[in-house]
Amino acid sequence: MASRTSSEGDTITTLPSHTDFQDRAESLSNFFYDKNAGTILYRSPKRWLKTICCHFTLYSFLVLFSVAMMAIVYQTLDWNYPKLRGxxxxxxxxxxxxxxxxxxxxxxxxxxxxxxxxxxxxxxxxxxxxxxxxxxxxxxxxxxxxxxxxxxxxxxxxxxxxxxxxxxxxxxxxxxxxxxxxxxxxxxxxxxxxxxxxxxxxxxxxxxxxxxxxxxxxxxxxxxxxxxxxxxxxxxxxxxxxxxxxxxxxxxxxxxxxxxxxxxxxxxxxxxxxxxxxxxxxxxxxxxxxxxxxxxxxxxxxxxxx
Missing domain, CATH: 2.60.40.1660 (Na, k-atpase alpha subunit.)
Structure with a gap:
């Protein structure tokens, strides 16, 4: 809604125009996909690919590192004999x-x-x-x-x-x-x-x-x-x-x-x-x-x- 003040000092509220709704809808649409700029959520497909590859590489490294550390620990354990005794x-x-x-x-x-x-x-x-x-x-x-x-x-x-x-x-x-x-x-x-x-x-x-x-x-x-x-x-x-x-x-x-x-x-x-x-x-x-x-x-x- 929009408002304005009359010459007599009264506040008059007016409904948004059809153009305002159209602009907002178009802005929301462009957020998800902007065909003019070729972006999705404000990122180009090339940038999305780089982001996905970066995160995939990071989390893959973390998973492999954790598995490697667990493998090393398990190699030093004997389930029938406790490590700390006496x-x-x-x-x-x-x-x-x-x-x-x-x-x-x-x-x-x-x-x-x-x-x-x-x-x-x-x-x-x-x-x-x-x-x-x-x-x-x-x-x-x-x-x-x-x-x-x-x-x-x-x-x-x-x-x-x-x-x-x-x-x-x-x-x-x-x-x-x-x-x-x-x-x-x-x-x-x-x-x-x-x-x-x-x-x-x-x-x-x-x-x-x-x-x-x-x-x-x-x-x-x-x-x-x-x-x-x-x-x-x-x-x-x-x-x-x-x-x-x-x-x-x-x-x-x-x-x-x-x-x-x-x-x-x-x-x-x-x-x-x-x-x-x-x-x-x-x-x-x-x-x-x-x-x-x-x-x-x-x-x-x-x-x-x-």
Whole structure:
């Protein structure tokens, strides 16, 4: 639209003329294709060809360069053996401990009301979902070996040992809801997998008092205790299944098909109700060091039974 001012000072709006519409339509048409200048989108076909060739060359080079770099990287990798091992690995060649249940990975607190299904269910389900991976039907095949009779280290490394979940105790089972309904919660512990790591037995003179009664030469022992005197006072008695801990026959981990990490169940038999307990569990072997800051050789969680 156009406007003008009359001699009396009034503003008069007028509709655009037919010529204005025609000029605009012609300008838009010339933008897409100008037959007089021979351009498309203001570029001649020759210029478009140069632009396309330039971009094609650039992106072809980038793709070929990326493929070449990936090929070089893949040539240096072995999918069966990690590149960084021992002190160079993220765990510095020293295994840590992890625990279940931990349905919320942003929290290490295990809190529930004794006998209250809605508060215990998520902990029970989380343990059950992990244990299901160890059930007999999931440990069948030529790559599994029956290692029940083995009491020392195992020489055969191509096959993996079946882990018998019956060693986790009669109280820490699904039928007993892993002790949560009775206020005797079970916590599942496992060592982090480190490629080609083998535990070394402790010397008799260096066996800590907290594991001496349960220590066996060919097992990584585990002990859980309160971090503060008040925690130890209110924690109550603790049982371990199996008592000796993680047997040496399950090591080393070599990325074998079907490998199952050994497990230990820790049952808190009589924690004081309504008291928050700070618990630290440690694994013991000659070549396991403990560092709370880096979470090496140990794990931490809180327990509160209301």
């Amino acid at each position: 002190p160079d690995s993220i765990f510095r060649g020293n295994p840590g401990l992890s625990f279940r249940p931990i349905p919320d990975y942003t929290s290490t607190l295990i809190r529930y009301v004794k006998g209250d299904g809605p508060t215990t269910r998520r902990y029970i389900d989380h343990i059950e979902s992990f244990i299901r991976f160890y059930e007999n039907e999931n440990q069948i095949g030529d790559n599994f070996a029956d290692c029940e009779a083995i009491g020392v280290r195992r020489d055969q490394r191509k096959k993996v040992c079946r882990f018998d979940i019956s060693t986790l105790g009669k109280n820490c089972v699904k039928q007993q809801n892993y002790g949560y309904d009775d206020g005797m919660p079970c916590v599942l512990l496992k060592l982090n997998k480190i490629f080609n790591w083998e535990p070394e037995p402790l010397d008799n003179a260096t066996i800590p008092d907290e594991i001496r009664s349960r220590y066996k030469e060919y097992a990584v022992s585990v002990s859980c205790d309160g971090e503060l005197p008040a925690d130890r006072e209110n924690m109550g008695p603790v049982s371990y299944y199996p008592p000796e801990g993680f047997h040496f026959k399950y090591f080393p981990y070599l990325n074998q098909q079907g490998y199952r990490s050994p497990l230990v169940m820790v049952q808190f038999e009589d924690p004081t109700p309504g008291v928050l307990l700070m618990i630290e569990c440690k694994a013991y072997a000659k070549n396991i060091k403990h560092n709370r800051l880096y979470k090496i050789g140990s794990t931490h969680f809180e327990l509160l039974v209301d």
